[in-house]
Amino acid sequence: MVITTAVDSAEHVNCTFASRYVRTPVPRFKMPEMSMPKDAAYQVINDELMLDGNPRLNLASFVTTWMEPECNDLIMASINKNYVDMDEYPVTTELQNRCVNMIANLYHAPVGDDETAVGVGTVGSSEAIMLAGLAFKRKWQNKRKAEGKPYDKPNIVTGANVQVCWEKFARYFEVELKEVKLTEGYYVMDPVKAAEMVDENTICVAAILGSTLTGEFEDVKLLNELLTKKNKETGWDTPIHVDAASGGFIAPFLYPDLEWDFRLPLVKSINVSGHKYGLVYAGVGWAIWRTKEDLPEELIFHINYLGADQPTFTLNFSKGSSQIIAQYYQFIRLGFEGYKNVVENCMENTRVLREGIERTGKFDIVSKDVGVPLVAFSLKDSSQFTVFEISKHLRKYGWIVPAYTMPPNAEQVAVLRVVIREDFSRSLVERLISHIEEVLKELQTLPDLVAAKAAHVSATVDKALESHEGVKRVKRSVRETQEEITSIWRRFVDGKRTGVC
Numbered sequence: 001m002v003i004t005t006a007v008d009s010a011e012h013v014n015c016t017f018a019s020r021y022v023r024t025p026v027p028r029f030k031m032p033e034m035s036m037p038k039d040a041a042y043q044v045i046n047d048e049l050m051l052d053g054n055p056r057l058n059l060a061s062f063v064t065t066w067m068e069p070e071c072n073d074l075i076m077a078s079i080n081k082n083y084v085d086m087d088e089y090p091v092t093t094e095l096q097n098r099c100v101n102m103i104a105n106l107y108h109a110p111v112g113d114d115e116t117a118v119g120v121g122t123v124g125s126s127e128a129i130m131l132a133g134l135a136f137k138r139k140w141q142n143k144r145k146a147e148g149k150p151y152d153k154p155n156i157v158t159g160a161n162v163q164v165c166w167e168k169f170a171r172y173f174e175v176e177l178k179e180v181k182l183t184e185g186y187y188v189m190d191p192v193k194a195a196e197m198v199d200e201n202t203i204c205v206a207a208i209l210g211s212t213l214t215g216e217f218e219d220v221k222l223l224n225e226l227l228t229k230k231n232k233e234t235g236w237d238t239p240i241h242v243d244a245a246s247g248g249f250i251a252p253f254l255y256p257d258l259e260w261d262f263r264l265p266l267v268k269s270i271n272v273s274g275h276k277y278g279l280v281y282a283g284v285g286w287a288i289w290r291t292k293e294d295l296p297e298e299l300i301f302h303i304n305y306l307g308a309d310q311p312t313f314t315l316n317f318s319k320g321s322s323q324i325i326a327q328y329y330q331f332i333r334l335g336f337e338g339y340k341n342v343v344e345n346c347m348e349n350t351r352v353l354r355e356g357i358e359r360t361g362k363f364d365i366v367s368k369d370v371g372v373p374l375v376a377f378s379l380k381d382s383s384q385f386t387v388f389e390i391s392k393h394l395r396k397y398g399w400i401v402p403a404y405t406m407p408p409n410a411e412q413v414a415v416l417r418v419v420i421r422e423d424f425s426r427s428l429v430e431r432l433i434s435h436i437e438e439v440l441k442e443l444q445t446l447p448d449l450v451a452a453k454a455a456h457v458s459a460t461v462d463k464a465l466e467s468h469e470g471v472k473r474v475k476r477s478v479r480e481t482q483e484e485i486t487s488i489w490r491r492f493v494d495g496k497r498t499g500v501c
């Protein structure tokens with residue numbers, strides 16, 4: 001007992017690196033038997049986390065990686081507040097309602113001056129999409145039941161470019177996903193084909209404002225026209241959901257005249273990620289409905305055991321309050337003017353990056369000028385090396401740039417994608433361009449260098465065998481050796497896919 005105390009006190013005097021905690025590995029699968037000092041636990045975890053990528057250099061993600069220190073303070077101050085305890089934290093609830101109203105207003109929801117908008121804060125766009133999808137499914141089922149028609153085969157029409165959360169919704173909530181296939185050169189949902197695919201079992205058509213793969217906006221206005229016509233002809237009333245995960249905080253500021261939101265009568269709900277261009281750290285999204293009638297009352301739960309009647313329509317019960325508070329901070333801190341400035345800067349940096357990439361002469365730009373600030377680009381010629389190799393080589397400089405193939409029927413097209421976020425400044429853009437140029441140089445010379453070395457080794461081995469065994473071997477040319485090396489390399493890299501979110 002006395003010895004243990006002596007060791008413990010010695011460990012409190014010594015720095016962590018002079019203690020036993022850095023000498024033994026931390027168990028990976030079972031909870032350790034004994035406690036460890038807090039500074040040792042901090043150090044051990046902190047050090048292992050150093051091996052993660054740097055979020056600021058993670059160009060794969062739309063999700064916010066920088067906020068002002070004042071907002072970081074607010075986040076830390078509310079980290080211990082459970083959002084669901086609305087009666088205990090009425091101000092936090094009020095802030096969420098203000099956010100819902102501000103967003104609904106931005107999206108032209110038909111809400112009177114003294115009316116509150118219908119919407120909810122979620123963990124992200126995925127949860128918002130599940131909730132919106134459930135509302136459509138339930139509304140459609142109720143209508144079919146009332147008409148005495150079968151209601152067991154609901155489907156949803158989307159482009160094949162939808163984010164994985166739509167596939168999740170379809171599988172988890174048993175709705176068939178009918179995807180409009182893409183074609184080479186056209187990487188978003190074709191509204192004409194989408195309208196053709198709609199049938200009496202279609203609960204909604206989901207259009208994307210800012211395709212995850214290329215940032216391109218789908219033509220919601222045309223979709224609204226085509227569906228209005230089809231609804232009139234058939235007597236159905238197929239609605240539209242807009243997945244504005246990224247574009248919902250771009251379009252209102254950059255393209256105020258673009259009609260994609262509640263200005264279009266068939267748009268009944270919209271989701272947006274607060275943690276993308278809403279400029280809040282990961283963990284907040286929003287689902288907004290056009291009117292109360294578009295959200296079936298039976299999906300809203302009313303609980304009172306925390307002190308008062310609380311309506312809830314979320315998949316999870318408990319969640320943090322910080323992200324809601326941070327969203328409200330951004331809205332009042334930046335205002336319309338601030339958001340506009342941020343997205344204009346992003347677009348300007350996107351332009352500079354696109355031009356730098358075009359200057360290399362090696363790439364075709366796949367993203368469009370109007371859309372989410374990102375550059376998606378494919379190799380003009382993939383015979384020497386692929387986009388997957390470029391992605392892998394950029395890692396050496398710290399950049400995380402995903403490479404992926406397009407969905408059906410454009411799988412033959414492989415692209416790299418760089419998302420421009422608020423914190424990706426011009427000097428970083430210029431560095432990235434110069435690193436892409438470096439990587440291209442390396443990849444162009446690499447096969448020659450490797451082949452020259454391989455040819456040298458192979459000639460030496462042939463010579464040695466000849467002199468020992470008197471065997472005459474058939475020599476491969478330098479070109480053949482080089483091709484073999486390149487193909488092994490390509491097979492290795494092609495097997496890897498970098499996920500995008």
Ligand SMILES: Cc1ncc(COP(=O)(O)O)c(C=O)c1O
Pocket residue numbers: 062123124125126127163165208210211212243245246273285500501
């Ligand atoms: C178009 C689209 N929808 C939905 C999502 C899912 O969003 P979240 O990560 O907020 O759940 C994404 C994510 O990138 C997206 O791009």
